[in-house]
Amino acid sequence: MRLRVFGIALLAVALIGAGRRPVVKVVVIVNSANPVSTMRREQVARMFLREVPAWDNGEEILPVDQLERSPSRITFARDVQGQTVSSLKTYWQQRIFSGNESPPPERVSDSDVLTYVRSNPGAIGYVVEGTDLGTGVKALVITEGAANADAVKKHS
């Protein structure tokens, strides 16, 4: 009986947590010194999984994420990485605790992401569409197709 009550309580908590949906769009950004202007969505996704270590010019790729509860993170995970934030967290736990790479560092706001990208030539991040990028940062054109396959070092 106690277990049944416990189960009902868990069900209620789970249902309350459901239904949150992001309503923002994001743009992918890099340092303005980066020669790349167009990338495939799949390439960006692989960079954020740290499967690609360096840009074509040898610069280390430094992906930067936003906090897991932020709408832009949820949108980026869904639209660019093709996964949920939760499944990505599980993926990173498996990577981390088998001794592999750590996930990208997180920043708490668009402003912090812009600062990071501006300060690191190899950085790549994302912010809410319409955010003033300021100087030192540029937005990438993201395609679904095979355009500009040379944006990153060949890795397949």
Add this chain to the structure above:
Amino acid sequence: MGRTLSRAINGALALTALAAAAHAGHAQTLTDKLAIHGYLTQGYAISDSHQVVGIPTHGTFEYRRAALLIRFKGSPNDAFVVQLANRELGDSPIDDFTPEVQMDWAFYERRFGSKTTLRVGKEPIPTGIYNEIRYVGTLLPFYRAPLGFYQEGSYVSETLNGIVLARQITPASRWMLSGSLFLGSFNYLQAGTALLPGATAPTYAVTRATARNVLGAQFWLQTPVTGLRAGLGGERRDDYGNFFGSTPSTHASKDWWASLDGSFSRLITRAEYRQFSFNDGSISVKTYYGQIGYRVLDALTINVQRDELDVRFVTPTGALKIPYNRDYAVGVNYKFAPNIIAKFEVHDSDGLTAEEPLNVLGGKALVNDYLIASLSVSF
């Protein structure tokens, strides 16, 4: 009693600290070069009639696994990884052979391009689905990885002093093959009922043993079905100091395994088969398990597992096959967050794995139920 209380307090303090860290989970990657991560599972376990895997009939809170992992990246292609671990296995005699805190991993990793990685030092052995993450409670459907396939309490048998070379063999595509080769040695603890040298009656004993000249491989094939992969692996080694048979002895052995891992949006199905044998044919072990997990709600998952292990001895008078362990389990997991999970599981365990009372090979299987309630956090 004092030591028990002390360990329980230590566990509670560690859990509190890690829960706080998990709550602030975004802080784990300190800089682009240094990352610190950790995990902890604190359990309560009780058995109804016999002591198995350290679980006594009076219950224990000394059921814990925790680790702190530090990764320093010197360059995009170089990293140094250290992991410190603490594990408590209830009233198991194995606990007397393990320190409170141990250097679990210490290895240097070199990346060659994006497809090849070399590790040198003391690193986890790429074996099956769970070995490398076998103590990470937030990634396991039950408190522990399946007992027959992965064993428990050997402490260091899952790591290797040597090298591990991993490579993505085929290009990224719908079918993708990757593989790892490993070479080295490891120390382990062997526990079980044995007639030790000079003894007149069998006892439940723990001894230190060494596996040398370990050479093995693990391959994974990703399939076009998202979340489905198949694995095949094997190793050969020379074991020194184990007590299979009646005296400490040396054996060359071989071991192979096959894995099927399906992780889908709501359903997880996993199965593995493993066969180990001494080259002289005197002993062989076969074990397999199957797991099914279904995510009923976003946060709530129900898991079932069947885990079996058989041992076959060949003696001058003939072969003796022993159903060594049968463990059937059902569990419920509640995920407060991807890195905070509560579990409640019940096991029906029959066989010869009881640590108390003494259970002799060839004797009658003991029937036993036990339950484990645990909370796992990671950051």
